[in-house]
Amino acid sequence: MKIYQKILEDVCIIIPHGRLDASNTHYIQKSLSEEAEKEGRVVMDLSSLEFLDSSGLGAIISLLRRVKKNDGDMKLVCPADKIRRVFELTRADRMFDIYDDCEVAAKSFPRGKA
Amino acid sequence: MKIYQKILEDVCIIIPHGRLDASNTHYIQKSLSEEAEKEGRVVMDLSSLEFLDSSGLGAIISLLRRVKKNDGDMKLVCPADKIRRVFELTRADRMFDIYDDCEVAAKSFPRGKA
Amino acid sequence: MVDKLTLGFPAHFKYVRIASVLGVQAAQFIDSESDPEELLEFAHAFELAISEAVTNSVKHQRSLSRSSKIVVEIEISRTEMTVAVMDSNPHFDITQIPAPELDAHPENGYGIYIMRKIMDRVESRRENGWNILIMTKKRPGV
């Protein structure tokens, strides 16, 4: 599993590639710098994710909770149908705003935060 | 295995996709129309071939022989490194002109043939 | 006649995907005249269900230090595909597993729930010290 990172202005974009399952959920847990976690503007671009199961989903939910603890949010971008299905089956889709485009997702955060 | 075909002026271009092994060599054998075989200007575009073993190679060699029987030729285009290695290991690379580009390969046939 | 594929491997998380991808490959041998989209969805159902089942086999093994063996059997018949996942973990009975509280969005506990949702049938039984989890789904277009 490769996880690329990109900073778009003040938003941290995480881009996991390949398959996310119990063998590599720890990469997701470590994918956020302390700073980005505090800033709390996170986008996870799922367009390069090829497979997700409930272990991977659990890691994503856990990351969301960490970001929310600091009043931040994590938005999702472009999950393939088979990825989206996992979110829907588990109702985790209700926890996230899901966008078609990274830039739109990045612009969606309220500005002027401390 | 999908094999796409394209006609570029008077040249028949065969484009095998995916994996070519003993399970699907018959597709290669059938990939040439009777007319194209008689015309004898054939290009096999290998850029979409993901895997080739010696069974697949045997089918390609056999196709070359059929085309040559009518004084034609078959050129190869753009094999990936791992495909090229199979040709080199077996010295089959010496039987073929190998090009980087379909159009250049198509233009390489002598014109004015009956 | 039923074709059977058998895969045996050590109970490590890193091998989960090997079993899961085998399921996808097996599903793709189904030369159905059905809609390619349906076939993709069918293949993904097995990819996911096998990943869930095998992850459980690794996660709930007796000792993580001395990893045990997992066996996955895939059978394709004229009408359905069946996957059996076998491990030597402590006995469990899937009929006794409560569904997750979806609206509380827990971080785990989805495995068996998902299998049930995407397969036609999920059963577990105990045989000679092995847990056998059996998942079945009708082939697309049947």
Add this chain to the structure above:
Amino acid sequence: MVDKLTLGFPAHFKYVRIASVLGVQAAQFIDSESDPEELLEFAHAFELAISEAVTNSVKHQRSLSRSSKIVVEIEISRTEMTVAVMDSNPHFDITQIPAPELDAHPENGYGIYIMRKIMDRVESRRENGWNILIMTKKRPGV
């Protein structure tokens, strides 16, 4: 400790790629610090060698109508990867197989020649009615 993956399947050409792809996946578990290109080449060597060996097992089985079983075992040790391909075909001895006449460009007969070229070691033996072909290659960066 050596990890072992075992795959069993019916002797049909359509399953050759399942074994071959398993070899690629196994090779990719080698978390070597070596050059990614070297690892790709290593994985491809097994992809190709397994395809050749399993194709032989299917092609030379006793009866094509009642297909027999093939077993592929993959072992990864600290220093090398080993693949054993087992079938119940008539006995053959790879030391007795002549090399192909490359400059005559035959349309078959390359299988064992290729295995020898891309593996470090290829051996065959007979055990309890099984042919066992064993291919070994040193891990990249070892």
